[in-house]
Amino acid sequence: MNIDFSTLKKDFPILEREVHPGKQLVYLDSTASTQKPQLVLDAMDEYYQKHNANIHRGVYTISEEATQMYEEAREKVAKFIHAPSRRNVIFTRNATESLNLVAFTWGRAYLKKGDTILLTEMEHHSNIVPWQIIAAEKELKIEFIPVLADGKLDLQAYELMLNKKPKVVSFTHMSNVLGTITPAKRITELAHQAGALVVIDGAQSVPHLPVDITDIDADFLAFSAHKMCGPTGIGALYGKLDILNAMPPFLGGGDMIRKVTFEGFTTSDVPAKFEAGTPAIAEAIGFGAAVDYLNSIGMEEIARHEQEIAKYGLEQLEASGIKVIGPRESRGGVLSFVMDEIHPHDIAQILDSEGIAVRAGHHCAQPLHLKFGLPATTRASFYLYNSKDDVNSLVKGLDKVKQMFDR
Ligand SMILES: Cc1ncc(COP(=O)(O)O)c(C=O)c1O
Numbered sequence: 001m002n003i004d005f006s007t008l009k010k011d012f013p014i015l016e017r018e019v020h021p022g023k024q025l026v027y028l029d030s031t032a033s034t035q036k037p038q039l040v041l042d043a044m045d046e047y048y049q050k051h052n053a054n055i056h057r058g059v060y061t062i063s064e065e066a067t068q069m070y071e072e073a074r075e076k077v078a079k080f081i082h083a084p085s086r087r088n089v090i091f092t093r094n095a096t097e098s099l100n101l102v103a104f105t106w107g108r109a110y111l112k113k114g115d116t117i118l119l120t121e122m123e124h125h126s127n128i129v130p131w132q133i134i135a136a137e138k139e140l141k142i143e144f145i146p147v148l149a150d151g152k153l154d155l156q157a158y159e160l161m162l163n164k165k166p167k168v169v170s171f172t173h174m175s176n177v178l179g180t181i182t183p184a185k186r187i188t189e190l191a192h193q194a195g196a197l198v199v200i201d202g203a204q205s206v207p208h209l210p211v212d213i214t215d216i217d218a219d220f221l222a223f224s225a226h227k228m229c230g231p232t233g234i235g236a237l238y239g240k241l242d243i244l245n246a247m248p249p250f251l252g253g254g255d256m257i258r259k260v261t262f263e264g265f266t267t268s269d270v271p272a273k274f275e276a277g278t279p280a281i282a283e284a285i286g287f288g289a290a291v292d293y294l295n296s297i298g299m300e301e302i303a304r305h306e307q308e309i310a311k312y313g314l315e316q317l318e319a320s321g322i323k324v325i326g327p328r329e330s331r332g333g334v335l336s337f338v339m340d341e342i343h344p345h346d347i348a349q350i351l352d353s354e355g356i357a358v359r360a361g362h363h364c365a366q367p368l369h370l371k372f373g374l375p376a377t378t379r380a381s382f383y384l385y386n387s388k389d390d391v392n393s394l395v396k397g398l399d400k401v402k403q404m405f406d407r
Contacts, residue, residue, distance in 0.1 A: 003298065003301050003305075005305050005384060005385075005387065006387060008384055009385050009387075011038060011293075011385070012036065012038070012385055013041075014027075014035050015027060015385060019352070020354075023354055023355030024355055025355055026355055026356040026357065026390050026394070027390075028356060028381060028390060028394060029357045029358060029359050029379075029381060030227070030333075030382065030383035030386075031176050031359070031381035032359055032363075033226045033227060034226065034227055034228060034383050035383075035385065036229055036231065036286075037229055037290075037293050039289055039293055040229060040231065040286045040289045040290050040293065041286075042289075043285050043286055043288070044231065044283070044285060044286040047066065047281065047282045047285045050062075052282075053065075055067040055070050055278075069284075069288075070281050070284050070285065071086070072288060073287055073288030073291075074089050074091065074284070076287075076288040076291045076292065077291055078238075079291075080291045080294070080295070081202075081211050081213045081221065081223075081238055082211075082215065083214065083238050084214060084241075085241070086271075087241060087269075087270055088239060088240070088244070089237070089271060090236065090238075090239065090244075090271045090275060091235070091236060091271070091275055091279055091284055092222075092234075092235045092237050093234065093235060093280070094224040094225075094226070094232075094233075095126060095201060095202070095203040095223050095227075095235050096224075096235075097235060098222030098223070098235055098237035099127050099170075099199070099201060099222045102130075102170075102199050102222070102237070102239075103130035103133070103134045104130065104250065105247045106247050108137075109247060109248050110167070111167055111168070112138070114140070114141070115138075115141070115166075116140070116142070116165070116166040116167060117141070117142045117143070117166060117167065118142075118143050118145060118162075118166040118169045118171075118196070119131060119142060119143070119145070119171065120144060120145040120153055120171045120172065120182075121145065121146055121147040121368055121371055122147050122151075122153070122172060122180060122365065122368050123170075123201065123365070124172065124201065124203065124365055125365065125366070126364065127170055127172060127199075128367065131168075131170065143161060143166070145157060145158045145161060145171070147180075147368065147371060150326075150327050151179075151180050151325060151326035151327040151331075152327050152330070153182055155186075155187075158190070162191065162193075162194040165195060166191075166194070167195075167196055168196055168197045168199060169187065169188075169191035169197070169198050169199070170199035170201070171184075171187060171199075172200075172201040172203075172205075173200050173201065173206075173211070174209070174334075175204070175326070176334065177326070177334070177363050177365045177368055177377065177379065178326035178327065178331070178334070179310065179327070179331035179332045179333065179334035179335065179336075180327050181205070181209065181330045181332055184205070184218065185216045185217070188200075188216055188217055189217070197220075197243075198218040198219050198220070199218065199219065199220040199221075200213075200216070200220065201222055202222060202223040203222065203223050203224055204332065204334075206221070206223040206227075206228060207223070207227045207228035207294075207383075208302065208306060208332050208333065208383075209303045209332070210299040210303065211299075219239065219243055220237060220240075221237070221238040222235070222236070223236055224236075225283065225286070225287040225290060228290055228294060229290040229293055230283070230286050230289075230290035230291075231280075231282075231283040231286040231287065231290075232283070233280045234280045234286075236287075239270075241270065244270040244271070244274070245270055250274050250276070252265070252276055253276035253277045254276065254277055254278070255276060255277065255279075256273050256274065256276040305384060306333035306383065306384070306386075307331070307332065309382045309386055309387070309390075309391060310333040310334070310335060312388050313335050313382070313391045314328075314335060316391055316392075316394075317335065317398075320398065320399070320402075322337050322338075322339055323337060323338050323339075324336065324337045325338070325372060325374075333381055333382035333386075334379065334381045334382075335381070336363070337379075338377055339378070339398070339401065339402070339407070340407055342407070343376070344360035344361065344377055344378040345360045345361075345376075346405075347360060347378045347398070347401050348360035348378060350397065350400060350401045350404060351394070351397045351398070351401070354393070354397045356393055356394060358378055358394070359381075360376060360377075360378050360379070361377075362375070362377075363377070363379055
């Protein structure tokens with residue numbers, strides 16, 4: 001497929017917006033959340049205008065239509081990550097909830113005092129805090145696979161850490177700060193050989209890379225729709241069926257039960273077992289439409305385009321004396337950088353005055369920033385709708401920052 005990426009901007013109405021007089025939005029914060037194409041907005045609108053009803057319960061036409069649309073969305077999401085069946089996909093609120101679900105259900109059921117959980121130093125707080133909560137509750141140990149100075153994982157240290165037979169290995173497939181793409185298949189294979197359960201935080205990889213979860217063979221994969229052109233309020237957890245079947249439920253309520261008596265309850269089959277209460281129906285439909293949109297472009301093409309822009313961005317920033325952290329290869333479209341003593345919040349504010357949206361802070365990865373001795377960084381991140389022109393605008397905006405700070 002030969003995609004002309006320069007034409008894709010027009011699919012996103014917000015990208016036509018002026019954020020200040022004469023300053024059109026240059027959106028460089030897709031790692032935090034992506035923009036939505038018209039097609040996703042239309043899919044959700046159509047559901048509300050023509051099919052709005054609760055699902056799985058009604059025997060009337062619009063409820064049956066809504067149920068079918070919701071389940072079709074699940075099918076699309078499952079196919080997108082190459083899951084064996086739609087039943088492997090549980091809809092959650094976001095990647096964070098997906099990771100909490102694993103820690104609080106699988107973790108609570110199977111982890112015992114003294115067990116070790118292995119994470120990495122480059123994790124987002126979403127893949128640290130749920131494990132810390134369950135570790136405090138059950139007296140577990142958490143160890144962190146080190147990140148090397150170049151932003152890659154220390155795989156030699158990882159292999160040694162596996163000798164201690166951790167029960168869980170949970171890691172990000174792409175760092176939201178360093179852009180590092182981790183060798184997920186290899187990490188999974190080694191963890192399985194050591195007898196550990198494998199959880200992948202795919203919040204950044206599923207939107208930006210082709211991900212085949214059957215090939216990677218991890219036990220769980222968590223991701224969010226809003227980071228892949230879909231709406232907020234919905235995410236997914238992929239899990240292997242035998243593991244999901246054996247796990248206790250997460251939340252209790254309607255839809256997740258087969259039978260309730262005054263004495264107790266039995267659960268529905270997976271995935272309903274993990275979807276208590278009325279779900280985000282319109283959002284699931286929007287998620288399905290987002291997957292259609294990404295498929296119409298192609299994930300290989302998207303990854304190639306972003307990596308090309310990131311490479312160009314890296315060269316341009318370094319040419320103007322800015323320090324970008326993270327590896328030089330095996331990286332996605334994320335550039336976190338520091339500029340002398342200028343605070344990232346000042347940088348982001350000055351860029352905003354030019355219409356350029358970037359993120360400043362620790363990006364929910366405080367321990368990683370601590371490790372690199374940085375309280376905060378400025379982060380520019382790219383998606384399918386960005387171009388080299390956006391990088392040029394960023395560089396121009398940063399020149400203004402330098403002038404204002406006399407650097
Ligand atoms: C690597 C990573 N994991 C998890 C999350 C959490 O995603 P959400 O806030 O959608 O749950 C993010 C969000 O930035 C992320 O970048």
